Amino acid sequence: MVFAGFFIAISFIALxxxxxxxxxxxxxxxxxxxxxxxxxxxxxxxxxxxxxxxxSIFIFAIIFRITLFFTTPSLSDDVYRYIWDGHIFNGGINxxxxxxxxxLLDNFATxxxxxxxxxxxxxxxxxxxxxxxxxxxxxxxxxxxAFQITAAIFDLLTGWLILDIxxxxxxxxxxxxIYLWNPLVIIEFSHSAxxxxxxxxxxxxxxxxxxxxxLFGSVIALATATLTKFLPILLxxxxxxxxxxxxxxxxxxxxxxxLGLFIPGAGLGIxxxxxxxxxxxxxxxxxxxxxxxxxxxxxxxxxxxxxxTVGAVPVEIVGKRPILxxxxxxxxxxxxxxxxxxxxAWRTENSAEKISNERDLTQIRLxxxxxxxxxxxxxxxxxxxxxxxxxxxxxxxxKDSESPYIxxxxxxxxxxxxxxxxxxxxxxxxxNLRETAWVRALEYIPLYIFxxxxxxxxxxxxxxxxxx
Numbered sequence: 001m002v003f004a005g006f007f008i009a010i011s012f013i014a015l016x017x018x019x020x021x022x023x024x025x026x027x028x029x030x031x032x033x034x035x036x037x038x039x040x041x042x043x044x045x046x047x048x049x050x051x052x053x054x055x056s057i058f059i060f061a062i063i064f065r066i067t068l069f070f071t072t073p074s075l076s077d078d079v080y081r082y083i084w085d086g087h088i089f090n091g092g093i094n095x096x097x098x099x100x101x102x103x104l105l106d107n108f109a110t111x112x113x114x115x116x117x118x119x120x121x122x123x124x125x126x127x128x129x130x131x132x133x134x135x136x137x138x139x140x141x142x143x144x145x146a147f148q149i150t151a152a153i154f155d156l157l158t159g160w161l162i163l164d165i166x167x168x169x170x171x172x173x174x175x176x177x178i179y180l181w182n183p184l185v186i187i188e189f190s191h192s193a194x195x196x197x198x199x200x201x202x203x204x205x206x207x208x209x210x211x212x213x214x215l216f217g218s219v220i221a222l223a224t225a226t227l228t229k230f231l232p233i234l235l236x237x238x239x240x241x242x243x244x245x246x247x248x249x250x251x252x253x254x255x256x257x258x259l260g261l262f263i264p265g266a267g268l269g270i271x272x273x274x275x276x277x278x279x280x281x282x283x284x285x286x287x288x289x290x291x292x293x294x295x296x297x298x299x300x301x302x303x304x305x306x307x308x309t310v311g312a313v314p315v316e317i318v319g320k321r322p323i324l325x326x327x328x329x330x331x332x333x334x335x336x337x338x339x340x341x342x343x344x345a346w347r348t349e350n351s352a353e354k355i356s357n358e359r360d361l362t363q364i365r366l367x368x369x370x371x372x373x374x375x376x377x378x379x380x381x382x383x384x385x386x387x388x389x390x391x392x393x394x395x396x397x398x399k400d401s402e403s404p405y406i407x408x409x410x411x412x413x414x415x416x417x418x419x420x421x422x423x424x425x426x427x428x429x430x431x432n433l434r435e436t437a438w439v440r441a442l443e444y445i446p447l448y449i450f451x452x453x454x455x456x457x458x459x460x461x462x463x464x465x466x467x468x
Contacts, residue, residue, distance in 0.1 A: 001052040004043040005060035011036035020074035036183040037418040061180035065152040068190035080115040086137030095123040096266035121276020128227040147193040154201040155189040175394035188384040199228040223254035234370040237342035241349040290380040295444035301326040330377040337373035412450035
């Protein structure tokens with residue numbers, strides 16, 4: 001595995017010489033990324049046989065991340081929005097109140113202002129994110145590197161949390177390699193500086209508090225994670241049964257108070273003109289209009305509308321009805337998955353057969369169900385969205401006393417975390433951004449096959465056990 005670590009490091013070092021990773025450099029990036037991914041897969045398969053020390057795993061992980069500090073964020077321009085939001089927040093401006101290009105903000109103009117994406121709307125990021133943006137921007141103003149380092153710090157802290165949870169639950173600590181060496185995680189946080197690193201850290205902090213029996217801590221951690229980006233709210237059905245009425249009320253109160261602080265001067269943005277202002281104004285536009293690199297949703301939308309296309313079905317041609325039906329179906333499927341998760345979590349929590357650590361492990365594994373469903377059913381899947389499920393993957397390698405079938409659910413998501421990088425080919429020609437059918441097929445069809453096989457094998461095993 002030491003060989004794999006050096007190979008990953010060399011693959012990332014090769015990216016330093018590139019002026020950016022977009023345009024014609026996308027192919028060079030993908031070549032290095034897939035070389036690193038091959039070494040990563042080799043390391044996973046050797047986990048059971050090569051006992052690389054935890055210290056070595058972390059040293060390599062740190063080297064990978066530091067290497068990418070010498071690259072300029074270019075696969076995504078989200079970091080410019082982070083800097084802008086932190087800049088105006090520190091200046092006393094509500095980031096949900098004004099579009100980036102509002103003339104009222106001209107006095108706050110900086111060179112990075114012109115690089116903020118979707119400058120016709122206010123911020124889509126929630127209060128926890130805004131707080132971190134403001135802190136980083138106040139310490140080192142207008143610095144891309146500062147946000148790269150911040151994301152990497154949260155990323156490595158997530159690794160420490162996973163390691164400690166693995167230890168408490170009696171799983172192999174070397175499983176932490178599955179998270180720390182994942183090429184997508186490394187690229188999206190240490191290169192692109194995505195705020196998802198903060199969200200994932202808080203999400204895993206909630207699980208860490210859970211296994212440490214600090215339920216108030218789990219409430220605060222999950223609430224602040226949800227206030228980074230809303231996705232961790234999908235995990236509420238898992239924690240709900242462990243929390244009593246007081247803790248449930250605290251969770252809701254934290255959300256309401258934090259969001260309520262930003263309502264004055266901005267509003268909610270839920271009703272009225274869809275102009276991108278208000279706390280939920282940008283999110284409203286995202287849910288209504290964004291459509292990129294989806295799997296099931298894309299094919300469903302085409303089937304309902306009858307309009308074949310390699311990208312989003314154009315609403316100006318097919319109308320809103322087919323798109324609304326497709327989104328309603330996907331939302332219903334995600335809701336049903338949430339209900340299934342809640343029922344399974346309740347059954348696990350009330351199982352007399354399981355000891356506490358076994359219940360905790362089952363609940364962490366169960367978290368892959370709602371988060372995985374989101375990745376399967378969403379209308380938009382950027383590569384960094386997939387990092388959401390990767391910190392849960394180290395828990396899918398079973399103990400020696402457990403069924404080996406559990407690890408079958410690991411491989412589909414490892415595959416997807418690698419294949420999803422192909423969607424960056426959209427940016428191969430900056431003047432003609434477009435999706436391609438073969439990329440979508442290569443991303444999703446093997447994922448569905450691997451997941452289907454895992455569910456089938458698990459169901460057959462349980463069926464045999466029941467009949468026996």
